[in-house]
Amino acid sequence: MRRILVVGGGYAGFYAAWGLEKRLRPSEAELTVVDPRPYMTYQPFLPEVTAGSIEARHAAVSLRRHLKRTRIVAGAVTEIDHANRHVVVRPAEGPEFELEYDEIVVTAGAVTRKFPIPGITEEAIGMKHMEEAVAIRDRLLTSFDRASALEPGPARRKLLTVTFVGGGFSGVEGFAELLSLATALLKPYPEISRDELSFHLVEAQGRILPEVTDKPGRWVVRSLEERGAHVHLNTQLRSAVDGHVVLSTGEEFDSALIVWTAGNAANPVVHNHTDLPIDERGLLLVRADLRVGTETDPVPGAWGAGDDAAVPDLASPVPGARTVPNAQHAVRQGKLLARNLTAHVRGRAPKPYVHHGLGSVATLGIGKGIFQYRRIVITGLLAWLMHRGYHVLAVPSWERKVRVLAIWLTAAFFGRDIVSLASVEHPRDAFVSGGDPIR
Structure with missing residues (x-):
């Protein structure tokens, strides 16, 4: 049984895990999602939550309610050691511990960019x-x-x-x-x-x-x-x-x-605490098929999507363009990642990500x-x-x-x-x- 670990339960991580549950048989893979929050935030609704037009709980999607076959670990990944196929998890209570995996999906998301402004x-x-x-x-x-x-x-x-x-x-x-x-x-x-x-x-x-x-x-x-x-x-x-x-x-x-x-700024875990390849901005280096690595040198067992990943934008006329960090791309990348990882597990070739903006x-x-x-x-x-x-x-x-x-x-x-x-x-x-x- 393949052990698949999803780091981050945001847009890309939630849709990737949700898709893997639907596509993989229980005998094919053991799924785990690590996130400090027990829900996925539907961020386009945050302005309306701020204005009181939407109840806060209704803009949050429970991981446990919808990921019925997935182990949910409440904690933050502090280190990714892909060479040895394990991560270090810091739970809200208790000591840190390690989780081992065969395939890792890094969808940790970006963090708010701050500047050293007094106050x-x-x-x-x-x-x-x-x-x-x-x-x-x-x-x-x-x-x-x-x-x-x-x-x-x-x-x-x-x-x-x-x-x-x-x-x-x-x-x-x-x-x-x-x-x-x-x-x-x-x-x-x-x-x-x-x-x-x-x-x-x-x-x-x-x-x-x-x-x-x-x-x-x-x-x-x-x-x-x-x-x-x-x-x-x-x-x-x-x-x-x-x-x-x-x-x-x-x-x-x-x-x-x-x-x-x-x-936004690069997630510190991806930027500072992993041996996976990153680009000059501190984002995970990802191929068009959402495998980590370059077109000539993919990293076995590693996948990435969402705001912490530098995904080639094949729909852009600009050579070398990367997809912008928004909800449209994160959702669609998460869905494709689930299809591609399922294909990989079953010995088929993954497909490239191409999305024309709506x-x-x-x-x-x-x-x-x-x-x-x-x-x-x-x-x-x-x-x-x-x-x-x-x-x-x-x-x-x-x-x-x-x-x-x-x-x-x-x-x-x-x-x-x-x-x-x-x-x-x-x-x-x-x-x-x-x-x-x-x-």
Whole structure:
């Protein structure tokens, strides 16, 4: 029996393991997935989780529920020793241990890219994981509660100021969705006026949304500014100490919520703790058929896909191009990897990965969106409906599709739930204080 180990339960890892379960007989392979989280995060839904349009649990796909024949190991792989066919796993509790394998699938994913900017580590929240999206939403709701009890002044202005750093898809979608939530909150919070809201999007380049062309990108900037947002292009964040934001343009302001979405970096396990070949960016060197290695020198028993893999983009006219790290590629690479590894186990040749993009679609808040496929650009309500339609079909399992659709339909009739559960971050406070507000 072939022992197949999948490192990472994200998009590529989940779909690879799911596909292997469907294709391989129980007598052919023993499957194991190692991931510190017990679920796969459907990341395109994170902006809507942030805005309260989707329940957080419905944007997470349980590994144990859907991978019924796979051993799920709750832990993080800290070292890959392919020469000896084993990995080192650090569990949440207990000592590290080794797992042996015959075939390894490396889909560890990328990590949030950070820069040595004063205050960022202490003040900022990322937007790559479910708990981050929930924390952003709860912090905004809590800020509204606190600001409504304050007189106008610096403390109130800080609570109502939000700063996003990074103008890529996740940053723009999260920023626009949170702006939509804040605008909707003005009705139940009559103490707060629209001109008190201060939303800042900071981007180091001269444009946002590099996945679309210049004209649609400029339309998104205009749309955000018409809704009261401040978009700072060609601007860098210099400091965020104690929530005091300093920009390279000289502008300064206090912000109670700072969200960092300035791109991805290579996973440290792949970059620093493996003997598998990597490229100059620290990504796993992967062939077109998703085997690790080069076209002339594949590494036996090693496969890779997703954001931590440098996969040749055979659909691109540019020689030597690599696939971009997005959900479209990760899902399709995971599915093909399962087919190719099954073929390999059964003595057949794997097929190369070729995927022509389906276009780019983004949500910009309730009823607002943008879609581009080549020269075709659609904006507004239709693009927003296309975004929702595509992703409700793309999220894994009918159970999740129905849950998400039910939440959207409920919100259409009753609006968004605006209850903050930030107190769950400190569940013992009420018990320790005994309800005494002075303690």
